Amino acid sequence: MKFISRENPSPSDCFRIIDEGLRKRAVITLFACCQATYEGRARSKLGLGERMIIIKPDGSFLIHQDRKLDPVNWQPPKSRSKVRMENGIVILESVRRTPPEHLEVEIKNVHLVSYYLGRDSQELEVCGHEKDMGEMIWKHPELIEKGFRPTDKEYSTSKGFIDILGKDENGQLMILELKSRKAGTNAVKQLKRYLKDFEDNKGQVRGIIVAPSITEDALELLEEDGLEFKSLEPPKELKEEKKVTLDFF
């Protein structure tokens, strides 16, 4: 049996199913009217409302409202979930040790309780990160400009790590700050801080923001100091082009 579901269960049935789901390390979900209190890194209270509760076998605990991507309350993986009955009411509890965090959910009414034993070993294959950009530039320096020769990745300075360090065709030092999406003023400020570390070579170092685009404010800030912007999209090619077609079925 891959899953169990029960409509409008009694509190004791609900308790039993959740308890069973926890023991079997299933993904448990409830549609329920509930309220929640959280205490830990912050403190919060959530009044009564209709929500969806999810408990995963890794200890993740999520309460989702009917809007937003983020759960309204949650506990991270490795939290310990418990269920108990108190005065005929089902209470869910999730505890984390470090940092100490505690979430308690009182369930007024359950519409649907279910658990699901589906396991999923697949990992997401994703591309288009800053890291992918760095690798692409390292392999194809000419994407920055003809004659560019990168010398260091993650070059350490007192102000942090420079994404890519290199030299142009005239041997002039180049500092590249990569962003996988539109660069803002922060990226420029970061670049300027790195340049501070090379002040002795004043005027001899080129600072370049490499990103798909840049905000107007950031461009202004950049040109103020004679720095440069190079438009470059992060690579969006998955390493293994897994066939995802209808043939599969």
Add this chain to the structure above:
Amino acid sequence: MKFISRENPSPSDCFRIIDEGLRKRAVITLFACCQATYEGRARSKLGLGERMIIIKPDGSFLIHQDRKLDPVNWQPPKSRSKVRMENGIVILESVRRTPPEHLEVEIKNVHLVSYYLGRDSQELEVCGHEKDMGEMIWKHPELIEKGFRPTDKEYSTSKGFIDILGKDENGQLMILELKSRKAGTNAVKQLKRYLKDFEDNKGQVRGIIVAPSITEDALELLEEDGLEFKSLEPPKELKEEKKVTLDFF
């Protein structure tokens, strides 16, 4: 009827229920074996596996695996969700306009499909943020030190906003950088940047990190420049102490 659920539905039943749920603006959930492709800000592929799919009435779309807090694939609120049948297979699609993003989910097998019409108007009450800290210090400046008088909140400089500006009992300028949790080197770097704007008063300005704690690295960086750290917990008192007790039921 607050919800519908169907175990092991046929593809066409599944399609019908999802379609109905979308029209009724319900929260739709599926336990299903599926695969997904995403393209937009990045690109990703997720092979076949057992997962939980959630579509909210605000357009949020989530695919959850049996682990982690974050969905493995998702679309943000205001995305447009569609369902269709193709060669007897149910396909879910979610599209966002700006930025252009597209998520497509092919559903191989559905164990449970359901939708839920529960509405939830409750907002989360939460405290313990940096903002709460700022308000607390503004009201009780003596928490920083005897004689401290704050003069500005969110004071604008060329490097950003200073959380709190004020003077000590000797009339010396004080720049406070607040963090609601352990301060790291970034907080110190930020503080140092603000201080740059006051360099003409060199030695006459005190820079202080205010946080519950600080990393060792950050403390070192701080003391290097004769700056200070003040340990202060963010306030954790909810504005209205809403009664959340079992009496409610």
Add this chain to the structure above:
DNA sequence: GAGTGCATCTCGCTC
């Protein structure tokens, strides 16, 4: 276990 930095960050706010 703590510290650091990226993210399809999300989300709320301001302009």
Add this chain to the structure above:
DNA sequence: GAGCGAGGTGCACTC
């Protein structure tokens, strides 16, 4: 709608 910064950020990675 774009830009900016905080977050119970989460998460992977390093040390």
